[in-house]
Amino acid sequence: MTVTFKLKHLAATAALGLAFTGSAFAQEVVKIGFSGPLSGGAALYGKNVLDGMQLAVNEINAQGLEVAGKKYKLEIVSLDDKYNPSETAINAQRLVQQYKTPAILVPHSGGSLALQVNNEQNKYLLLSYTSVPQITARGNKLTLRIPPEFTSYVPAFVKHAMTKYGKNIAFAHGDHDYAKAWTAVFKPAWEAAGGKVVIENPMSYNRAADFYSGVSRALAAKPDVMFIGGASEPTGLVVKQARELGFKGGFVIIDQAKMDEMTKVTGGYGPLEGSIGVLPLIEDKTPDAQNFVTRFQKAYPGRVPSSEVSLNYTAVWLLAGAMKASGSVTDATAIRASLDKAAKELSPAHNPNTLDGVDDKGGTLADTRVAVVENGKVREIKLSALK
Incomplete structure (x- = not known):
């Protein structure tokens, strides 16, 4: 095989390779x-x-x-x-x-x-x-x-929290638009069921790193239940600090916050006892x-x-x-x-x-999935059971 032939053969092979490469990456x-x-x-x-x-x-x-x-x-x-x-x-x-x-x-x-x-x-x-x-x-x-x-969560959340803990609720949710939208629906539903809003004290979940002042103000109104929620980490901190300040009641957690992620801040499901929120994906057994x-x-x-x-x-x-x-x-x-x-x-x-x-x-x-924390564990409950 001559040198010239070899060079032509290599060039042709390279061109063919480039053609295939171009095709493979033509997306x-x-x-x-x-x-x-x-x-x-x-x-x-x-x-x-x-x-x-x-x-x-x-x-x-x-x-x-x-x-x-x-x-x-x-x-x-x-x-x-x-x-x-x-x-x-x-x-x-x-x-x-x-x-x-x-x-x-x-x-x-x-x-x-x-x-x-x-x-x-x-x-x-x-x-x-x-x-x-x-x-x-x-x-x-x-x-x-x-x-x-x-909105599909609201009736179940109202019935569970009011039946288990009482009719007085403190709103200590985030001050962002999503939490405000939840409040606009949940507050009249709570009041229509015979409940009372003892304080409205939204907090800056997306900027604050400490909620003791806001939580203390909410607890001073003697609520049976706290309505909370924003991103998971600050929501977990609100729960942690509420328990440290002596709160014994329940939590209604808007669906933006995920209970399993909150436990990274609270140190487990114990502080979330009595809470109701969305079913954590990790707890979905399907x-x-x-x-x-x-x-x-x-x-x-x-x-x-x-x-x-x-x-x-x-x-x-x-x-x-x-x-x-x-x-x-x-x-x-x-x-x-x-x-x-x-x-x-x-x-x-x-x-x-x-x-x-x-x-x-x-x-x-889709069907919404709801869970409560009982005895330190997550338990899924059917929405139909709380209507």
Whole structure:
């Protein structure tokens, strides 16, 4: 074999290799936006949301995403908004203009409401991780509300707390928009059931590192029950300090706070005795939930996933399915129209919270799961038993 022939052979082989390489990496990248708290008191909350999204993206990319005959790779662009709706709006403008994101996930109501001002005009889908009814009630045609509405929890929470502890309640929740929305629904429900609000003392869960002053003020009103909630870590600190100050009553915990995460601050479920809140994912004994927990812990050793992780994981799978069903990765209107179909076709492995569909207003449909702490252990209770 001559030197010239060898060189030609090597050149041809290299060209063929480059052709195959080009084909293998011909996937276009679709960027999904995230704007949420990655610093401050709610940083763990934001990280949980983002980790759930990233796990889904990793699995989708490994499996392969093909839309209308073309292969795509998903990528998340995450920006910190410090739980500030004004920052969320700025981040969204950057995500759309600089990164061309067809969808942006926001894990708080204030930021979601801020983006609904112009997301239809700017033609991107808002993936809103908040259970406040206003998100879908406003009629925004490019919104998906990821969790079910929180209103389904309220009757059960009222009945459990009032029956077990008494009728006097202190509101010591966070001062952010989501906690305010919960209060606006829970307060009249408590009063309609014959209860009395002895004090309203919202606190800055996202900025404060000590709640002794606010908790002391709430306890001075002699409540039987405390209504609390924000991100898990500060909510856990409120419980810890209330017990240290001698509070013996129960806690109603809004669904943003997760009891299993709160135990990292309280030192276990003991201080949460008598509490009612959402069922921690780790305590969900269904096979699909346990399978998800196992997969998450393999990807993130030493971590315990919350429902923030699992629901936003499912939201990304749902988005990918809607892209396939609509035949587009950029047309937010077509993707939104395909969400219900995609939800019904979700694999159980990708849907540990068993979302059943998406309604006409863009809200997910699912059975809510509730738990109480009794004798230092979590016990799931059926909503029907508390109505």
